[in-house]
Amino acid sequence: MNTSTSCSTANMDRMHHLLASATHEASEAMKRWTNGQVSLTLDAVKETPLECVSEEADLGDELLTMVVLTLDGESGGTLILAFDEENGRDLAAALLNRERSSDPEWSAIEKSALNETGNILGCAYLNALTRFIGVELVPSPPYFIQDFGASVLEQALMEQAMCSETALICQTRFQRDGRELSWDVFFVPSPGMRERLDQAVAREV
Amino acid sequence: MSPSAVAQEKKHAPVNMGQHVFGQAPDRFTSVLGSCIGVAFYHPRTHTGAFVHIVLPESLGRSGPEGKFADTAIPCLIRLFQQQGIPIREIVAKIAGGASMFNSKGPIQIGEANEAAVREKLAEAKIPILGEHLQGAKGRRVEFDCSTGILRVEIAGQKPVEL
Numbered sequence: 001m002n003t004s005t006s007c008s009t010a011n012m013d014r015m016h017h018l019l020a021s022a023t024h025e026a027s028e029a030m031k032r033w034t035n036g037q038v039s040l041t042l043d044a045v046k047e048t049p050l051e052c053v054s055e056e057a058d059l060g061d062e063l064l065t066m067v068v069l070t071l072d073g074e075s076g077g078t079l080i081l082a083f084d085e086e087n088g089r090d091l092a093a094a095l096l097n098r099e100r101s102s103d104p105e106w107s108a109i110e111k112s113a114l115n116e117t118g119n120i121l122g123c124a125y126l127n128a129l130t131r132f133i134g135v136e137l138v139p140s141p142p143y144f145i146q147d148f149g150a151s152v153l154e155q156a157l158m159e160q161a162m163c164s165e166t167a168l169i170c171q172t173r174f175q176r177d178g179r180e181l182s183w184d185v186f187f188v189p190s191p192g193m194r195e196r197l198d199q200a201v202a203r204e205v
Numbered sequence: 206m207s208p209s210a211v212a213q214e215k216k217h218a219p220v221n222m223g224q225h226v227f228g229q230a231p232d233r234f235t236s237v238l239g240s241c242i243g244v245a246f247y248h249p250r251t252h253t254g255a256f257v258h259i260v261l262p263e264s265l266g267r268s269g270p271e272g273k274f275a276d277t278a279i280p281c282l283i284r285l286f287q288q289q290g291i292p293i294r295e296i297v298a299k300i301a302g303g304a305s306m307f308n309s310k311g312p313i314q315i316g317e318a319n320e321a322a323v324r325e326k327l328a329e330a331k332i333p334i335l336g337e338h339l340q341g342a343k344g345r346r347v348e349f350d351c352s353t354g355i356l357r358v359e360i361a362g363q364k365p366v367e368l
Contacts, residue, residue: 050221050222050223050260050273051221051222051223051224051270052221053221053222054221054222054237055221061219061235061237061346063361068307070307078307143307145306146361146362147306147343147344147361148237148344148345148346148361150237150239150344151237151238151239151304151306151343151344151345151346152239152306152344153239154222154237154238154239154240154241154344155239155240155304155306155307155344156307157222158240158260158261158315161222161260161261161273162261163267165223165268165269165270165273
């Protein structure tokens with residue numbers, strides 16, 4: 001196991017603080033995008049054994065609608081914004097100011113609305129991380145996926161799996177007008193990004 | 206081997222990354238696969254089965270549960286059958302997974318590498334592959350039934366397939 005990816009409790013607390021700041025910036029961007037309706041907060045940062053990740057993330061084997069942004073390069077990673085069908089449709093309808101679609105196929109404009117949401121949230125989050133770690137992070141264009149949540153998270157975890165038996169998982173809570181939403185965002189850093197984050201945490205000590 | 210390397214609950218056990226499980230009819234094992242490969246072993250005469258959720262092709266001296274790597278996972282399943290006195294020449298295999306998601310076109314294609322490693326290890330052990338459902342860009346939900354030896358594979362938006 002690569003011990004550089006294991007965190008002490010104190011370092012995990014500092015990591016939580018750092019990622020909470022990034023989440024706060026993402027939340028501010030999200031509020032602007034949704035006319036103040038939707039906000040997010042970081043609940044927990046955990047080092048989780050790979051085999052427990054889907055359970056910890058409460059993904060089960062259900063189909064989800066997701067927007068994925070990837071970061072290439074040494075400081076890489078994957079950011080996944082995930083919704084169940086109902087919540088994804090509700091968001092698209094609210095953003096497009098129209099009734100929720102009952103068509104089983106998502107239209108191009110609905111997909112575009114969700115992609116833009118992922119892009120805004122992801123770019124705000126990654127801009128904050130860029131400042132913390134001192135490396136410019138440029139994400140891929142967002143893409144829309146409908147798939148099993150656990151299989152998408154599994155793919156995102158591949159780089160971590162090559163050098164560690166654990167993964168860093170951030171649990172985030174979304175709210176709309178004070179009501180909890182069934183949305184999730186997962187940020188999965190590559191080992192190189194994880195090292196940069198650990199260095200940023202160490203600098204703050 | 207860590208206790209979490211083995212899916213504890215049988216009957217209808219979820220098998221997560223790097224885990225393996227061994228059982229008999231009426232046990233059923235389920236898993237969700239992306240670029241990982243699920244390998245089911247089956248002994249038709251005794252309705253005995255095993256399933257492993259392989260994450261990477263080679264251990265290369267890295268630590269981790271035996272089920273995580275193809276080169277340790279296949280020998281691990283073989284050993285479990287041998288311990289029950291089941292002849293390996295009577296075992297058959299079915300495999301699924303190995304997708305390449307996120308439009309990944311980089312030099313490291315884990316799904317393909319996993320598939321190649323699994324095929325190589327099964328060929329070495331002379332275990333025939335009776336069914337397979339591999340590659341593509343989508344995840345899979347699979348269920349293996351020890352009563353029938355059927356591996357049911359479901360891709361989002363498509364009709365399930367039985368191997």
